[in-house]
Amino acid sequence: MAEGLTPGNATAPSLEGRHPVPCISASSFWVPKHIPESAWLEHGPFAFWLIEAAKPRCLVELGTHNGYSYFAFCQAVKQLGLETKCHAIDSWQGDEHAGFYGEEVFQLVSGINAQDYASFSRLTRSFFQEALQQFEDGSIDLLHIDGRHTYEDVLEDYSSWRPKLSERGVVLFHDTRVRERGFGVFRLWAEIAEAHPSFEFHHGHGLGVLAVGPEIPPGLRPLFSSDPAEREAIRAAYERLGAAVSQHYQLATAARDQALEDHSAELETVREQLSEHSVALSGARQALAAGQQEQEELGRRLREAEERADNAEASLQAAGAQLGTLQQHSETLQEHARALRRTAEVLRAELLEQTRLSEQQNNMIALLTGQEQAARETLRQLQQSTLWRSMGPVRRGLALIPEPVRRRMRGRSGTIQPALPAPPGHFPAAAAPPTASLPDAGEMPALPSPDHNRDKGAQEVAAVSSSRPEPLPWPPRRISTNGSDMTRRLCIFSFYDPHGVVDDYVVYLLEK
Template sequence: MTSIVRSTLIRSHQWYIAATNCFPGNKLRMNFNISSISAATTHPQYLSGHSAWVEHIPFAFFAVATLAPRRFVELGTHYGDSYCAFCQAAVVLGAEAPFSAIDTWEGDEHAGLYDSAVLAQLRTVHDARYGEFSSLVQSRFDDAAKNFEPASIDLLHIDGLHTYEAVKADFEAWLPLMSERGVILFHDTDVRRDDFGVWKLWEELVARYPSFTFHHGHGLGVLGVGSEIPNSFGQLLECSDTEAEAVRQLFANLGRAVSRAVDLSREQAAHRETAEKLLRAEALTRQHGDTIQAVTPQQEAIEALTAQHQDAVEALTSQHQQNIAVLTRQTEDKIAALQANAQAQAEDAERKIIHLSSQLRSAHGHLRLMENSRSWRWTRPLRRS
């Protein structure tokens, strides 16, 4: 990835050199030191992958190279891409000076709210590399301003809450702290959606101060508020429209190279994640295969036992069904015999009843005959006595 980005940055550098010969008179009035342009092609060491400022990182290197700020302050740092670029430029160019990043690291309505992990991650990068001359100050902007002397800041980057009222308040609060070499940067000067208002303040300021406006990367405004800005930087604020267009094209190309680096980083991270997932999947597949091989004999034994059990169940079932059939037939035969015996007994009892009934009728007949006989009547008195 680094080689691709560096080649793109070098091509942009070569484009600038060629561009100086493409205008009337074969050169631009501007005469940037070649080292300052080379600084702008430096590959940034830190890219969070989340910042909207990355396309202006080449200009951060250029600003440090040409302005050599004796004190730099950034208002609104978030992930730290812009701030770490300024710090890296100071180290590379040997221009270390007191640098301060000021932010609550809690977020706002434009950046969104976030937790302490963002600042913690930034510290892991910042403290070891730049902690000797730079500090991350967790504070509100107006509170932090009280810790700076008037006319002590050479370079100020305002990138906090982007409403018109907020950015105007930041500008007015920090303007007295700017030195005679003072330059202020405003990000998002080209954003006109929702309640973003940097563009509105910028239109007011460019009528009062020397300025330069970049339109790529959501817009970056460069405002000269000092009266003794070094010429190496000040000529940017005084260039003609033709020269301004060439400079804008140069830094837009450089910025796109950095943006491409972020895209490549994301792609590589995605590829690494995919590769790791594939490796894990292959490991799981191998593990699964080993497990299958280990389990297969046991599975075969289980299947054999299952088959034996099934055969035994079927045999028992068949025998049981046969036993049931035999018992059923025996029971049916016994029931039939009992029914036949009961029928015979019933018929015999019925015959006996008929016979007894006949005998009873006959006895009743004899009794009536005896009671009606003369001898029975004559002997009645004797029976009474």
């Protein structure tokens, strides 16, 4: 705050120390709550007094930008408790005079408005001509024109919005003292200032106050009716008050810049620390990435192990079922093996019996073979004997005897047969026929020939046996021809080989 100015002081500074300055009140010493960088900065104290003096029912600002002037009006309305409806109209895109800016400006203004003044303030984001239809003619008490600053633009804004002003309407024109970069507000102000009650501040790029309605608000009459000396005093007072606000902004900006510088240094330190932390974080991230990869690998291995475990469990279950089947099959095979062992024992016993019988049969065959050879030898000797040759006619004669007759003849005589077994069925199985052993060749008697004239001596031996199980009519004996008491007896004898009867013949036996 400037020297000699105290916010809230109700006593205005005097002109040359003798008379109080008009149009100064306690509100003129308020400190703006929101002080951004603005060309309107030094007119904040007058804005507070203007709202208190005019007490507008409807306020409209064309060109709000960062909201310094508009929020000064709204602060006064709120602190004075007025029922003023405030409207800010802007595209919030900027122009060649104010400069172009981004969306962040509107976001800042919208945030302040919503936080502090939303109950009576509304922001309209559009061009000025588009917003005209939102207001009725004669409804605006205070209009602030601060849009594009060329003569044509300002004239258009004033002309198009003039019908919207009420009978007590007041218009503010900013930049009335700027004559560069194509600004034309000063030209329009020069044309209209003489036609209506007006007042112009020369500081802060100039601010023109114009009463266009037939009724001037009572609080503003001292401003418009002031003489040149009072006007200079008013300008000087508000210039000092504006300078105080500007100095406050500069101090705040310097403090902010210092704080910003301190913060910048601190931020640089933090950035260095952050860089170190970034390096550490990068290493941690790499380690984390490696850990995640390892975790993923472990997870993959775990899934594979679980899958293998599931497969092994399924295989184990299948093997268990197969094992049960194999156990059953094993028990069956064991039972079958035991049966086979029993069968093998039986077959072994049978084999042993068969072996024993085979040995017996082999022995019997060997015996029979020897007996057959002996019989054949005997038969050969017999067939070569004189008796056999001499009995040829008898054999042929016997062949002519019918079989039944011969069977009857056999029943009355013995049978001479070789030492061979009888053919199958010839002897009963219960009792084998007795067999007479042939005598040695030296013991064989010599049988007489049919004509009884030759004595061959003892040359043949016959075994006498019965063809029936009952005893023979006489027992077998050794005979000889010695010319003594001998009786001839006619007998029919049959000789057998293993295949049947060889032949029948008749012999004479000699008995004493």
